[in-house]
């Protein structure tokens with residue numbers, strides 16, 4: 001599964017085989033929108049910056065987003081208002097306005113195409129209309145000019161809609177490309193295929209960062225890795241990882257994508273936008289079927305369900321790409337941005353954008369850069385002071401109980417089930433015990449592979465993802481390729497392979 005953006009965009013220029021060098025002012029782990037924006041801002045301020053990317057630029061959420069740069073964000077504002085003060089809500093909106101303005105200015109300055117579009121949140125039930133009303137009230141409390149609307153170009157019935165005019169949509173790889181070019185022009189480094197794996201002993205005032213390419217010394221380390229790796233704040237325990245699916249379609253003559261950017265507030269969760277192509281056509285992008293990572297029995301069923309929905313409403317649509325990705329939501333509903341505890345403000349991280357990172361990642365980059373230069377913006381100070389309400393604590397306890405339950409049932413079922421003697425069929429994976437140890441065995445492209453089914457992060461029992469052909473952890477969302485290579489999440493290492501393999 002590969003996104004339209006990653007497939008249709010030219011390769012992004014990096015530093016190739018150069019670096020990382022032994023010393024840098026700042027090391028940024030992760031070349032998504034958070035990492036590259038932070039690196040550019042620091043390079044503009046004269047810092048020597050190296051971006052170390054475990055996979056390739058844009059490989060995870062940023063290259064697989066739906067690319068809406070919007071301040072109308074589903075039910076985010078009403079959720080924040082349920083958990084936090086109106087001052088916090090306004091700070092969140094101000095941060096997102098700053099992020100949106102910075103990004104669009106950057107695109108204008110570099111002649112990167114994007115489309116101005118109205119953003120709509122839709123309801124298809126009466127409960128959905130009540131949720132829209134709460135969102136409208138929250139948006140107005142935050143000073144946004146949101147109002148009721150009646151979109152006329154949707155091929156399905158709705159019970160209500162709210163609208164925020166003049167938002168924007170992008171191809172995220174275009175954005176990463178101009179950021180990467182500017183960073184290289186300012187003598188920054190972007191090194192792909194290098195994973196940050198740990199922290200070694202301090203060398204005078206410098207941190208020692210352990211990587212798959214050896215040790216690097218730096219004054220500041222920025223973890224722009226989705227969920228922060230080297231997590232001293234235990235962020236992974238206060239975050240939930242949500243995976244969802246997206247697909248682009250070529251529509252038959254007479255049908256067209258809606259002009260605005262649409263998102264439903266009730267079930268089934270659906271996001272829609274148009275995607276202009278180089279040949280002047282506009283594809284339809286549809287996304288949805290959000291779930292916690294590693295929890296569904298069949299991921300392929302989620303893809304089929306999305307496709308069936310499109311065929312029902314856009315008969316004859318021809319799918320060009322299908323993909324899937326995950327993003328993280330904090331129990332406080334506010335992104336977690338800033339220095340990790342016990343790091344003397346030297347290790348900074350940003351996560352918890354709840355699938356609204358196009359604005360939140362840029363705001364996080366602005367906040368982190370300001371923090372490194374000792375002048376944090378007021379909205380960032382307010383956001384850092386977010387409170388943990390009784391409801392948040394209850395959610396955290398419930399989530400941890402569910403995590404504990406997943407851990408227990410995963411181990412029980414892995415220990416009780418013996419692995420079959422026959423290899424799994426093509427595209428399938430199975431977990432069971434062999435010699436008393438949980439193993440995962442899968443067959444992909446004709447190759448059968450056995451790996452430890454125990455997640456190296458904190459011992460979760462992995463589950464097979466039949467859409468992406470990967471091993472996914474239901475506890476804190478680490479994912480691994482069939483041969484055990486780490487793909488994403490808080491785990492730092494690959495899965496071990498049994499000796500007899």
Ligand SMILES: Cc1cc2nc3c(=O)[nH]c(=O)nc-3n(C[C@H](O)[C@H](O)[C@H](O)COP(=O)(O)OP(=O)(O)OC[C@H]3O[C@@H](n4cnc5c(N)ncnc54)[C@H](O)[C@@H]3O)c2cc1C
Nearest residue numbers: 030032033034054060061062065066067068196356357358
């Ligand atoms: C399906 C989906 C749709 C979305 N749609 C929208 C939308 O329409 N609008 C919106 O505003 N937001 C949207 N989002 C959210 C947005 O895409 C993300 O919040 C944002 O891209 C996160 O950017 P990031 O740079 O923090 O993380 P990522 O883009 O995930 O980048 C993290 C990078 O870190 C690298 N990495 C990880 N571990 C290491 C390590 N140990 N060492 C070195 N590198 C490492 C990874 O390989 C990766 O490249 C969506 C998200 C999803 C999943």
Ligand code: FES
Nearest residue numbers: 455457458473476
């Ligand atoms: S990601 Fe934490 S146990 Fe797997």
